[in-house]
Amino acid sequence: MKNILLTTVAVTLTATLAMADGHAVVRMGTEGAYPPWNFINDAGEVDGFERELGDELCARAELTCEWVTNEWDSIIPNLVSGNYDTIIAGMSITAERDEVIDFTQGYTLPDPSAYAATSADLDVASATIAAQTSTIHASFVAEQGWDLLEFSTPEETIAAVKNGEADVVLADKSYLSDVVAQDDDLVFLEREELLGGGVGMGVRESDAELKAKFDAAITSMKEDGSLNALITKWEIGDTF
Template identity: 55%
Template structure:
């Protein structure tokens, strides 16, 4: 009888696993610490760990699909994967083509990095193409030069093609910290230009959005989302608990211009 009960339990677990909804999660895999490829050749980072936890909470079996940034939204819309978690800021411009979950980070700061702290941010500024930072630079009065990846934008500063690079601050931190040539531009190292990062989905996937929204809300409530933010983005990163303590105001910085984004 005991063996029969064990066998039944195993079958039940197997059946539950087989019923888990398969979801394909699109990411860039080239935007640390949010998403990157680790030494084992696996996608890793804040969004990968968070995405895997969210998938467990909505009882989905998720696999990760890497896609170049400049075509990441078109490939979601065409059905090559079901979500985007790729350091993507929520913007009104993007809402025209895709839906977003509730934000899983407070609005993350962007920053200018250059070879001198007094670099001209109204001169020639490099940014990754189709990012919210590129849109911000284009409307700032500076001359925008765009590159396929954030690392190429940084290289443009080092080789003299640009006066500064503008990108997510969390992406730039290790480059500024570990190099002997890159520095923050004075007064321009915490510029907030977005609403926060969210999961991109097709506009028709309203039920999936509701499930992810609930899972994100649950992780905010139990503190596990803030714990992941601190783990991957550092102790100085803005958390939801910190926002609540400030009365819900994420920042008093200028709002982002409407643009496509990271």
């Protein structure tokens, strides 16, 4: 699923957004591997909370949008280099990332991060913890000085716990909830973490006008309640 790259149309990379039918064409970059935030459905299309949210934001901003997928560990470099125009991929707003790219206002509040393991009797401080590379979870584990194993995809973190390579996985609870519910061998630990400053769209620092358009669209969705409705529908976390 991670190797699927959606190329709706061939686009020549330029410093400015392309145009179609009088509207700017915005390439929306996502991972396509982190349900319910974003995933590839049976039709091979980007789906999930962020697909529905992104389409609505583009409609409100009067932008024509196309979706592409990119592996997580290179998602910021490929935004900066122009392979797409936004990141909308469950990316938490952090000071470190904000030094490289710009963020819109958050479209979700910070999502609790949870630990999933094969046994509830586990001390995370003495465990080997699996986390996806280049995430707030991997950074948190490293900052604690705990034993960290990093993996390129969320599925690999789960597999590491299942095959005994790691003792526990740390990830967004919204992602782990379905995983644990569908796997009798996995349980949540009582301990949770609250990391990051909520999730926002990433844009290049030079794209202030694009950022302003999406900020306005996010604000309008907050004000009319439609953003909270999507958050509730996809069980992402707390509403605004």
